[in-house]
Amino acid sequence: MDKVKSFFKNELTGWKLWEVLWISFSTIVILGLSIYWKDTFVGIMAALTGVWCVILTGKGKLSSFIFGTINTVLYAYVALKAAYYGEVLLNMVYYLPTNFIGMYVWSKNMNKEVQEVKKERLSLKNSIIAYGLVAVGIIGFGYFLKLINGSLPFVDSMSTVISIAAQIFCIKRLSEQWILWIVVNCVSIYLWIMAFINGTGDFATILMWTIYLLNAIFMAIKWFKESNK
Secondary structure (H helix, E strand, O other): OHHHHHHHHHHOOOOOHHHHHHHHHHHHHHHHHHHHOOOOHHHHHHHHHHHHHHHHHHHOOOOHHHHHHHHHHHHHHHHHHOOOHHHHHHHHHHHHHHHHHHHHHHHOOEEOOOOEEOOEOOOHHHHHHHHHHHHHHHHHHHHHHHHOOOOOHHHHHHHHHHHHHHHHHHHOOEOOHHHHHHHHHHHHHHHHHHHHHOOOOOHHHHHHHHHHHHHHHHHHHHHHHHHHO
């Protein structure tokens, strides 16, 4: 019981005013507009848990992986309805287990003063190598999705492969993850606008990815600044 109390105390420690306002604003926007558009309960909950996950990840809090696990299952269901099979595979086969791995790795690398994870950076050489491998992966997985008649296979592949790389960077506590997340978010917004137009997607999902994009921009600035320290 003491460990649970300590966990919650740590998660609530070190929040700045703008961070509290940001997570509150995001929650209100998701709820308000999703209810207005009469989105499904699963779609709304997937959007909310996803938004809480990425903001808490940017904050460097362990609870991000708890909300990430819930979001993974719900979002995979929403993606399945839209026939985005790459997104389904990404969430159930990859994100689900890596959420547990990430929580374990982060728990061993926490800054006890502020109760946030310690941030790191890649060298320029390693960044170039990593981005090159990502490009090769996008092309290969795109052809696979095309074979199984997935919707927008190469766009879906781009979102999926970059997400895999970004999650690895996240687990390794690298600031470069946010550059990858910005690309993923832009691609995903396009995917879900198309799904919404075709009647297979929720408006809540578009909102979720839009907030992801804004969050990635904010957190890129925060992480690069703090990793320099």
